[in-house]
Structure formats: C-alpha cells, structure tokens
Amino acid sequence: MTNRRSLGRGLHSLIPEDPNKKMNKLFETDPALNKQMVKGANSKEILQIDIEKIYARNNQPRKSFDDETIDDLAKSIEKYGLLNPIVVRKKNDKYEIVAGERRYRAIKNLGLKTIDAIIKDYDEKDVEVLSLIENIQREDLKVLEEANAYKKLSSQYNLTQEEIAKTMGKSRSYIANTMRLLNLYDVEKRALDKGQISPSQARTLLSIDDGNLRSLTLNDFINGSTNIRKVEKRKIKEKKMAESVTDNKPQTPNLDDILLEDLTEKFMDKLSSKVNISKSGKNYKLTIDCYSIEDLEKIYDKL
Template sequence: MAVKKRGLGKGLSALISEEPIGDVLISQESEDYRESIENIDIKLIIPNKEQPRKEFDKDALEELSQSIKTHGIIQPIVVRKADDKYEIIAGERRWRASKKAGLEDIPCIIKDIDTEMSTKLALIENIQRENLNPIEEALAYRKLMEDYKLTQEEVAKVVGKSRSYIANTIRLLNLDQKLINYISEGKLTSGHGKALLSIKDKKEQIKAAENIINNNLNVRETESIAKKTNIKPLKKEILSNKDAYIIDLEESLMRALGTKVNLIPGAKKGKIEIEYYGDEDLERIIETLVN
C-alpha cells in the first residue's frame, strides 16, 4: 500500500467539541495529538455499522463523485484500524463518492481509538454536519443518551444545540411508525411531525398525516388540524347538567386555545380546567394566553 504522510495539525479539533462532556470527548489541542494523513487502498476501508445516516442521496453522491474526479479529495476521511481493515469514523459519504469516482486509494487520518469512542465520534460528526434527516438525527441523539448515559443537556452541549431542540427532535420517535417513515422519506417535515404529536390517537395521526400529504398542507395548517382533532364533543350527560352560557364559553375557549377546556362553576368560586398534551403543547397554550 502506497503511503504518503503530511502534517495535519489539530486533527479532529475542528470536528468535535474540545470540552469533555460526561467522559465523552477529550480535548484535541495538545501537541502529542497531532496526526498525519495516509493514502489507504479504498478496498481496505469498511463503513461503520453504527453510522446514523441510513440514506445517501443518489444525485448528491453523483455530484460529489464528479467533484472528486475533478479536484480530488479535499478533506481526508477519518478511520481506525479494525483487524486487517480500516473502519470509517467520519467521511462515509466521501468514501462512497470516491469509490464511485474510481479512486484506488483515499487520504485518511488513522485514529488509535476503541470501538466505543469510534461510535461516539461517528455519531457526533454526522450530527454536526447536519446531513441527517430528522428521524436519523433523533435516533442518533437517543443512541448517545442511551448508550453513553448522557442527559439531554449533555447531548445539547456536545452537538451545539439547545436542550429543547434535542427534546423536541427525540419526541418525533413517539409518532406512529407510519408517520416516522413519512418523515424519513421527506413526505412530512419535522415541523409537521411536531404538530401531529399533539394528536394522541395513532389512527387520527395517520388520518391527519395522509390529509397533509395529499393536500400539500403547511405546518400552520397542520397545527389547525391537530387542534380540531383534539377538541372532542362533550358527552350528552355532561351537557345536560351545564348552563347553555357555560357551554358556549367553553366552546369559545376551546377554539381560542386549541384544546379541551372545562368550566366548573361554583357558588363563590369556580375552576377552569385546560388540557395539554406534552411540554410543547403547554408552551403553546401559555404563549397564546400571554399574548
């Protein structure tokens, strides 16, 4: 195997955080961490089985392949030794495009790390490059939390996102599997998915999702559908015990807040019960009331 070496400086310091988070990452700044680049036979390189990215856009891959044919590999991929092969830590898309371009070898940074750290870096690198679909991203966040015992705040710090962004992205995995597939396929956006989360009945979720796809509805229109779906007609026995004025007030509040509202009048004081469906729905209702 022909090997050509050249200095690289900080290695992965530009790729991942330089701050230790829950024993996940180590600073790359020290002089003894400097790396070199080696040209490795492309046939000896294998993908990382823990790679969070499951779909590679064929047109984008072809475009990258043509660019590599013209300009070569501008940024080396990162690998680790795995028996007699080299497993990819970061850069599977470049590796695939290089194979497509007919390259015999590819510039690589070889990292001396174990399988666990390799998986962490592969997850973080892919998330930070923002080339995952929303479901792949949610699965990657959940894997970081479950496999490495990280909190949402720790994951947020590692990938440079807010805690609420991490939480809301992971919540997409609570949707019906059919909707998860729709988001993965690009038929629905993450915004559609988050709006549909407020519909607890999975059959109603699917019905609403298909309506959105068939009629090309936007997120605002999806939110409106979700509100109407969640407002159930009051039972007849309850209606019969309530004053018509109270019922009218309840219906007005339901329309305004997009959720079920129950007014409980009393001789000297009464109650207003407002239902919400998760933290995001609560934030939406509070914002409506405040504004």
C-alpha cells in the first residue's frame, strides 16, 4: 500500500510532479551512486547511496527525535528491510534529506553503509512543504514546532492560511488557531511543550486579558483544579456582569459553541485529519474527512 493520505491531498497544487529528468546526468557526475535499482509503484528509480554522502537539513520542522522510536524503527528495518526509501536532493557533491530523516537515523544506528533513496529536484519552498507534511504524517510534531512551520510557510513563502489548510488537509481555522499559539507567554509555551497543558487549554489562556488571572488559570490547568468548561463559564459570567454595569445589551458567546470548537480541535489534533461536528436538535454528527482506504485504516488504528 502507499503512504498517501489526506495531508498531501492538495500538494500537487503547490508542487508539480517532477519526471526526474536529471537522473542520467547524476550517474555521470557521481560514480558513487550504485545503479542497482528497482521500480517503485510510481516508476521512480530507487538508488543505493553511500550513507556518508547524505546529511539532514538544519532547518527542518522537527527539532527533537525520540531515541526509543528510532531504535524501534531500526529493529523493524533490520527484520523486514527498508520498506520506503528516503527522498533526497543533490547539493554539490552530497545529498540533503527531503523526507525520511528518522529512517536515515535508524539506518545509521544499524551501521549500514548505504540506504535506498529517490533523488528529486525540489526548490526550497517545495522542500519546506514536503518536510512539514512528511513529519506530520510519520510522527506527530510538537504543536509549537507545527505552528512555527506554518508561520514559515506563510511569512517566507507567502502561502495564505487557506492554501496551507488545503495542502495539509485541515481546516483554515485549525491552521489559524495553531499559529495563534505562538502568541503564548514563554512560561505557557514551556508548559505546552512539556505536555502540562493541552493546545485547547493554551488557546483558552490566550483569551484571558488579565495577566494575573491568566497566570492563576495556567497553574490551575497544570494541577488539574480547573478545566476549559469552568474557565469559559467564569468568563461568560464576568462578561455579563461587566455589560450590566455599562447598561450594554449582553452579547455573550454560547458555551456549547465554544466547547464544540474545542472538541473539533481535539479530534483534529488526535486524528491529523479535517473534522467537523454539527448539531441537529439534540443529536450531534461527527464527520471525518478520508480520501483513501489507507486514511480509514490509520484513523481506525488511532481510535
């Protein structure tokens, strides 16, 4: 089976398919390439490249790797072989990893001299998009790493939130809410990075204007003495009181709508796919976007 899934559904709108026209020239300029190849599902040439000629990108989205998962991957490769080649691009006389750094690290741990790879000719924007998609697909990024990656796609490559959302198979609001987390205070970012608070709790903190109350709420989230429902109810009560003092007509948000939005974000965080929750009367309907059998299998495994 392929590894194509919803996150890459809009990829071709940004990255056109490359026919790999420079392959023969690569063999002429780099005799170290071993042209013992097989044909992949898409008829791309899989080559064996000297592991010493390959290096990882310095500015890829993932900043940390779990040693235990790399060891598990190495054991799997040792037993079954490398099922999916890495993707690289040639830079001078070496090869930079576009997708597959975890597989590259596992192969190095095994002490192997070569690795199966596909050589592609991508520009910087293509590499950024592919690297982000590959990391989200293979193993969840930390949410702040994901947010920084989206910010880079937006600021450096002028992609709109709508374009990023389409490429990642997520909603525009998910992209916007994830990027909003970059506005957290440093202490809140550390708590989120350590898993002491959830992304949904972090977004709730962003809606609190009072600095002291925000700090107290952070501590309450960490020690488990409050939750999002309690915080939102308190905010609604305070808003009504403030509006009654100024004789303004109350225009408070609906708590159910807030909690539905929070649950939608949690589902998308968990499933890495676009999710919609709608209400009709007393009934709720959960819709999960899937674009292939592989999507259904992966979502089933996560559930």
